[in-house]
Amino acid sequence: MWWHQHNLCFRHPIEEDCSSGDLEKKVTTITETDESAESEGIIDCHKRREILSRRPSYRKILNELSSDVSGVPKIEEEKSEEEGTPPNIATMAVPTSIYQTSTGQYIAIAQGGTIQISNPGSDGVQGLQALTMTNSGAPPPGATIVQYAAQSADGTQQFFVPGSQVVVQATTGDMPAYQIRAPTTALPQGVVMAASPGSLHNPQQLAEEATRKRELRLMKNREAAKECRRRKKEYVKCLESRVAVLEVQNKKLIEELETLKDICSPKTD
DNA sequence: GAAGTATCTCGTCAAAGAGG
């Protein structure tokens, strides 16, 4: 595991005194002793271990590197795409339509089927969430009416968007979830069905809820994996460029050493 | 061109960290 080496870098020998078996599975033990370890006994070893044993993320590692070495780019907190202008930001600049929900959130529907949801409390881009309609094609002419119901007891909210699709907002926990759905054929367009918690006792509905939760989890993990891989690539790139810089530095130092040697011990003919 | 192999990319799962 490549990150084990990073743990080696961050780990302090004092950890030997308070290390748990679980921790040992992930961290290679440093055998050499450190004189300062004893003097630092005052420090809460649990706290220390907590800090040191944390599995470093690519973002943290790279930011650590970037603080040490100038010229190393930092991985930003929220970077939607690597090169160029992120598509959601670009579309955000010129949204086709902007709507406000009953809870005060703003929804921007851009060309290409991207839906952006922003919270009123958030400033600028940070509160934006982008959703892409998978089956978004050219919206039918005139289909720009948004209809939504008042928030139900469980926080579920639906509203129609162009393209005869439905955005379903389900506020489970503190993170609102949004889904793009085709409206059920049984319901006339514009009629909103919001499931109340009491109506979920039906086994079929429970199964549907479980499926929905699973799909949401998979979708989130899919995106997380993409982001993780992007960070990993960036991190590897960063390391490679750092190696290149250090090689040049090393070469220069060797040359300098040779020059100094020549000066100090001139050849006698 | 077909077959085989190597490499890449992506989705998913599981385990552990992080935070409330």
Next chain:
DNA sequence: CCTCTTTGACGAGATACTTC
């Protein structure tokens, strides 16, 4: 303790490259 996030591991499919 629970939920969410992060990331290594794994498998499947796609693509590139090589050999015949």
